[in-house]
Amino acid sequence: MRLLIIGSGFAGMYAALSAARLRDIHGASPDDLEIALIAPEPTLVVRPRLYEPKPETLTAPLLDVLKAIDVDYIQGSAETIDTKAQMVQVATPKGTRKTLSYDRLVVATGSRLFRPNIPGLAEHGFSVDSLDDAIALDRHLHGLADRPAVTGRDTVVVAGGGFTGIEAATELPARLRDIFGKDSRARVIIVERNGAIAPDMGEGARPLIEDALRKLGVETRLGAGVASLDKSGVTLSTGEHIETETVVWAAGIRAAPLTAQIPAERDSFGRLLVDRDLRVPAVAGVFATGDAARAACDDEGNYALMSCQHATRMGAFAGNNATAELLGVPTRPYHQKAYVTCLDLGEAGALFTRGWERKVEMVGDVAKKTKQEINTVWIYPPCAERAAALASADPERVTDL
Numbered sequence: 001m002r003l004l005i006i007g008s009g010f011a012g013m014y015a016a017l018s019a020a021r022l023r024d025i026h027g028a029s030p031d032d033l034e035i036a037l038i039a040p041e042p043t044l045v046v047r048p049r050l051y052e053p054k055p056e057t058l059t060a061p062l063l064d065v066l067k068a069i070d071v072d073y074i075q076g077s078a079e080t081i082d083t084k085a086q087m088v089q090v091a092t093p094k095g096t097r098k099t100l101s102y103d104r105l106v107v108a109t110g111s112r113l114f115r116p117n118i119p120g121l122a123e124h125g126f127s128v129d130s131l132d133d134a135i136a137l138d139r140h141l142h143g144l145a146d147r148p149a150v151t152g153r154d155t156v157v158v159a160g161g162g163f164t165g166i167e168a169a170t171e172l173p174a175r176l177r178d179i180f181g182k183d184s185r186a187r188v189i190i191v192e193r194n195g196a197i198a199p200d201m202g203e204g205a206r207p208l209i210e211d212a213l214r215k216l217g218v219e220t221r222l223g224a225g226v227a228s229l230d231k232s233g234v235t236l237s238t239g240e241h242i243e244t245e246t247v248v249w250a251a252g253i254r255a256a257p258l259t260a261q262i263p264a265e266r267d268s269f270g271r272l273l274v275d276r277d278l279r280v281p282a283v284a285g286v287f288a289t290g291d292a293a294r295a296a297c298d299d300e301g302n303y304a305l306m307s308c309q310h311a312t313r314m315g316a317f318a319g320n321n322a323t324a325e326l327l328g329v330p331t332r333p334y335h336q337k338a339y340v341t342c343l344d345l346g347e348a349g350a351l352f353t354r355g356w357e358r359k360v361e362m363v364g365d366v367a368k369k370t371k372q373e374i375n376t377v378w379i380y381p382p383c384a385e386r387a388a389a390l391a392s393a394d395p396e397r398v399t400d401l
Helices: 009-024 064-070 133-145 163-180 202-216 256-263 308-325 364-378 386-390
Strands: 004-005 034-039 043-045 059-061 072-075 079-080 086-090 096-103 102-105 111-113 154-159 187-191 219-222 226-230 235-236 241-243 246-251 253-255 286-288 340-344 349-354 357-365
Touching: 004 009, 004 096, 004 308, 009 034, 009 064, 009 102, 009 308, 059 064, 064 072, 064 226, 079 256, 102 235, 102 308, 133 246, 154 163, 154 235, 154 241, 163 187, 163 202, 163 340, 163 364, 202 349, 202 357, 226 246, 241 256, 286 308, 340 364, 349 364, 357 364
Parallel strands: 004 034, 004 102, 034 072, 102 286, 154 187, 154 246, 187 219
Antiparallel strands: 043 059, 079 086, 086 096, 111 253, 226 235, 235 241, 340 349, 349 357
């Protein structure tokens, strides 16, 4: 029997860990049940941290962890999924193709930044969505110091006033001072289509975010969208033109395109609709997890967000349940009632909320310490020691905040 997992992000990593854990519990050998993970590189990109400087350091190796738990790593990119034949075609780094059969498949392909067809966005926009994007932005920012100090050089526009946009924008004043000098007068401007900043963070958190932006000198343009970009800057839907050499696009994500190859229903974000076991209904042998799945967290109408916090736990349940089916043992319905947010606010600290109503629990330096612990400890892979790695993937305990 073979379980294939596509993706080495948070959901894919925990799917592999949890699958190996259940296999171990029931005494099945790797020869009886092969677990294999497909990804371009055997690394976890610590995507929630890509708004920080030095993004090239924000990866964690997975190969030793996978070896410790007897999970095979297959290097390449999954290009084609044939759910009728239960086959996946993989493009290898050497330019060849290999076709792998599966008995169960876990789709953990994550998400991609949504880039609308705005004139000039593809040519002039940056992002912190992927490792390559974040590295390109970091190099661009450092390269600005060699350019003439005109108005546009020292201005950065962040398109999107949600979670990612706020974290990127509030980190930028310190990053720009490091590049231009402590006496520089760099401007950071957030452009948000909604009439308020942080539209999803709630009324309790918003005043604290607005206060942090004021302390950092981050400007906002609310009720405005990006109409076009060119070499001179960005033009907003209000008609305002902002001179800038740097526009960071942070306005939404969609499930990775591979989900479209699964003949099943998807939501407006491209996520596959799944049942409580994270199984894709009407498609034999296929589970979806993380940003690739729209999954109910509870019986109260709350659905998993496209976030690391949800992806890790969903991955653990998906890997467990796919393996459970192969071993003929009971599955465990996914549930995730605990939900917290910890929003980095740069030099203004952080903001920690609990629950879907976003009740504020910590702010400032106290919340910042929690954010740093999350970003540097909690979300990293377990150590490459078999017992510890397997123990970390109990679905009922993963991200149980």
